[in-house]
Amino acid sequence: MSVTIKDVARRAGVSPSTVSRVLSNHPRISAATARKVREIMDEMGYHPNMMAKSLVSKTTKSICVILPKPAEELFLNLFFMELIRGIVAQAARSGYDVLISSGASEAEEVEAVARLVNGRRVDGAVLLYSRKDDPVVEFLQERKFPFVLVGRSERHPDILSVDTDNVQAAYDAARHLISLGHERIGFVGGPPNMVVSIDRMNGYRKALEEAGLPLRRDWIVEGEFLQDSGYRAMSMLMSLPERPSGMLVVDDFVTFGVIRGLNELGYRIPQDLSIVSFNNLALAELSSPPISSVDIGSYQLGYTASQTLIRAVETSSEEREPVRHIIPHRLIVRESSMYAPIRKS
Amino acid sequence: MSVTIKDVARRAGVSPSTVSRVLSNHPRISAATARKVREIMDEMGYHPNMMAKSLVSKTTKSICVILPKPAEELFLNLFFMELIRGIVAQAARSGYDVLISSGASEAEEVEAVARLVNGRRVDGAVLLYSRKDDPVVEFLQERKFPFVLVGRSERHPDILSVDTDNVQAAYDAARHLISLGHERIGFVGGPPNMVVSIDRMNGYRKALEEAGLPLRRDWIVEGEFLQDSGYRAMSMLMSLPERPSGMLVVDDFVTFGVIRGLNELGYRIPQDLSIVSFNNLALAELSSPPISSVDIGSYQLGYTASQTLIRAVETSSEEREPVRHIIPHRLIVRESSMYAPIRKS
DNA sequence: ATCGTTTGTGCAAACGTTTTAACAAAACCG
């Protein structure tokens, strides 16, 4: 059907090997031949067949990204999209293609990645976030297959990863509230089996302890990465006899729930409750009021992940070294956080 | 390195062809041999090499999706994510993998898809939305390469596509406002070179004309798919001597801008202005107030697109017929739209 | 028994590349 290397060779009066060498800029090809072959390639509309190439080179020039289980439940869609954009952009620059895959359950996830890995369809994988105990990580680790984790694995500290310093991020967010004079600060967290939730919680704790502020169990709510989580948290929190004046919320989406809850209960932000959130998704800025949020550089995370992975893929496995990249975060202060009200006591 | 079909064959004492046939459930393989070979495959951990398979079968079992130019500018991220999830889910069910690709400019977009198509890396492509005049469509059309468009092309009505009936959707949205008694209805649109903007505008027009309501040029704003667009539209609109009482907004993200604008100007929704929006992204529900929005079934759009494409790919090109799938939409009424104020005149 | 089918298996070519080893020709060197 389509033009092959042999067709070009015949037409140019050289051997296929020569054409192949022209293609890969082999040093020992004479300028004259190279020019001629190139001309004929254009003329005939030749394009190398990647499958054949892959077969012999045992390399596919593609990586895959595994969307975590329920991208539906985790309302991190916006975050993932940013991340993916970063990955795709970087991969394209390095001449790699990106396969995207997901599964409806943890088992399906492993199955999906197994298909890709076993079928030699990809050279590496990027995993998004991680449960405390991730079967996909186990699988890849065992097979010595190159992968990088966006996030952190408690069980496997010795792997390639790109991450935010979530402890520090939460610490910074809390410090912001503290420096505004808040002394009663609560926390709406994510699922307790996700490393990111744990880390942010710890940063929050650290800041409060360090400042000698009370850490009250009833001001800490653990939930899902769902807006509903924020909504319910508010009904609970605001009915307490003693209420916080500031709040850290683990994700902007959850914060949306928080805001809606507060609105319905008739409280105002930031006058009645100051809020600082995480991830700084597009909607943080758009919200009414705009939300103070810690930007974690999602695009950058994806970009760096791809870069790190591809570098690893192109390195022989012996000299591959575990690296942990930390992408800097940055608190963006908007209208949802303000000075603490003067305490009447 | 890894186990090949030959290794299995040797160990099972049969020829490679036989192993291959076992794999593809060839009818003329005896039950006994099949069982034995299967056993050995498991034992040795054999997995077929997809690249080799692709090479001979001239088929890759993968499709690609092209993210439109500036997924940054078009703040349809959330919409795309939904769409992609639908595509990935369906493709997985049919045993296909999904490659994702994008370009920073129209030219780069064509380049990216050319790489995939020319390199025979994918069997088909799904294109997301479309400008009035899309170079990628041209490219694929010319090469007779299977693709499906999520959206509509004015120039090429004779292609596979999956779409919302945007004219009808806008008509329905407008009717909703009209039935609530609104007589002064405006429209915040998208970029005038995108088919979706045009269609929604037309539906809006149609409904108003049919109801004998005034179509006022100064109540119609064309902008980008950016929240800012909505924000600016409001400063303009609300300073007019005669203002609309209801508004159609082309996308939920834009509506966010509208809401913020109105908040800042001190107007309330829906008391001062009723709003109906499109796409029903997750945030429509979460907004304060929750936004009435036309759900266009993004996930379903992706799912159907993938299905249509794969069906086409697996059909010989002669008997491939242009199909246009319309995914039904549904107006979700929330708090942003209410009865028109009684007109004092 | 004989002959045609049916059934199960193997051989070998093909898919479109890359790459090793070999070799001829040209260039260099003293």
Added chain:
DNA sequence: CGGTTTTGTTAAAACGTTTGCACAAACGAT
């Protein structure tokens, strides 16, 4: 000049599959 090195090219094997054709064995029907 003769030998050594460098330069440019090619033949052929390899990558891991699928598949058309051939063929032997087993089976059925006369």
